Amino acid sequence: MSQYDAIKKRLRGSIAPVITPFKANYDIDFEKQSELIEYQLANGSHAISVTGTSGEPSSLTTEERVQVMENAIRTINGRVPFAPGTGSTNHDETLYLTKKAEEMGADAAMVIVPYYNKPNQEALYKHFKAVANSVEIPIIIYNIPGRTAQNLEVDTMARLVKDCPNIIGAKESNKDFEHVNRVLLKCGRDFLLFSGIELLCYPMLTIGGAGSISATANVEPAKVAEMHNAWERGDIETARNLHFELMQLNDVLFKDTNPAPVKAALGMMGMIEPVLRMPMDLPSESLQAEIRKTLEDYKIALQPV
Numbered sequence: 001m002s003q004y005d006a007i008k009k010r011l012r013g014s015i016a017p018v019i020t021p022f023k024a025n026y027d028i029d030f031e032k033q034s035e036l037i038e039y040q041l042a043n044g045s046h047a048i049s050v051t052g053t054s055g056e057p058s059s060l061t062t063e064e065r066v067q068v069m070e071n072a073i074r075t076i077n078g079r080v081p082f083a084p085g086t087g088s089t090n091h092d093e094t095l096y097l098t099k100k101a102e103e104m105g106a107d108a109a110m111v112i113v114p115y116y117n118k119p120n121q122e123a124l125y126k127h128f129k130a131v132a133n134s135v136e137i138p139i140i141i142y143n144i145p146g147r148t149a150q151n152l153e154v155d156t157m158a159r160l161v162k163d164c165p166n167i168i169g170a171k172e173s174n175k176d177f178e179h180v181n182r183v184l185l186k187c188g189r190d191f192l193l194f195s196g197i198e199l200l201c202y203p204m205l206t207i208g209g210a211g212s213i214s215a216t217a218n219v220e221p222a223k224v225a226e227m228h229n230a231w232e233r234g235d236i237e238t239a240r241n242l243h244f245e246l247m248q249l250n251d252v253l254f255k256d257t258n259p260a261p262v263k264a265a266l267g268m269m270g271m272i273e274p275v276l277r278m279p280m281d282l283p284s285e286s287l288q289a290e291i292r293k294t295l296e297d298y299k300i301a302l303q304p305v
Contacts, residue, residue, distance in 0.1 A: 215262050
């Protein structure tokens with residue numbers, strides 16, 4: 001029996017990738033971050049992640065990322081699993097952040113394929129193996145070729161899983177559904193496969209996926225979590241209906257680069273100051289109007305204009 005079996009049983013369902021809220025002066029709003037996490041827990045999210053793509057990690061200093069993780073784990077206080085994003089385009093920074101996540105007691109660390117550099121497959125293998133070997137904390141590989149410009153190939157992932165016992169899963173933000181099927185085939189049916197593509201969250205469950213890490217959970221956490229709950233209890237019709245019900249919201253939240261539409265939506269809901277750090281910015285006024293109309297369609301309570 002593996003030392004990681006217990007967390008593999010717990011780390012399932014909707015892992016909410018909570019955004020990093022900023023004040024009007026661009027400082028991190030830690031009080032608001034705690035409120036957002038409480039909102040997730042009150043609405044049934046099964047686990048929490050921060051400083052992944054939705055958390056604007058490239059707009060944070062290394063120490064700010066540590067502070068965001070620390071505030072999150074204090075707020076969660078063991079109520080659900082915590083799996084922060086610790087990856088970076090810089091290898092040493094990734095090692096440092098992953099070690100920090102382990103030291104603070106995170107349940108797992110989510111490590112992104114390095115972006116911009118475009119390492120080849122052997123280089124990716126060496127990078128992830130070095131990160132995994134530097135800690136005992138479980139590792140979730142984050143493969144998002146649309147933003148990293150490099151795909152972690154199935155054979156490379158399978159090789160890592162074979163050689164690194166603490167690599168227990170992957171967040172696949174990969175629109176190639178053949179690819180994600182082959183991940184489970186090559187990495188093992190007990191490998192934790194999480195969807196990072198909103199329209200594949202339900203289909204991923206049908207092939208044995210463990211859940212999703214969906215930016216939409218920031219805005220509509222209860223429905224995202226309930227889709228997983230319905231699937232787990234065998235209520236396939238409800239799960240499938242929620243999949244289609246969420247589609248309009250999923251679509252509008254990705255008409256600009258994440259998390260800009262999500263932050264605009266949360267601002268309309270009165271939950272945050274809708275602020276992103278440059279070079280990111282809010283969506284166009286026309287898209288913001290479309291987001292507001294969509295939130296109204298979902299009967300989500302909004303602040304008056």
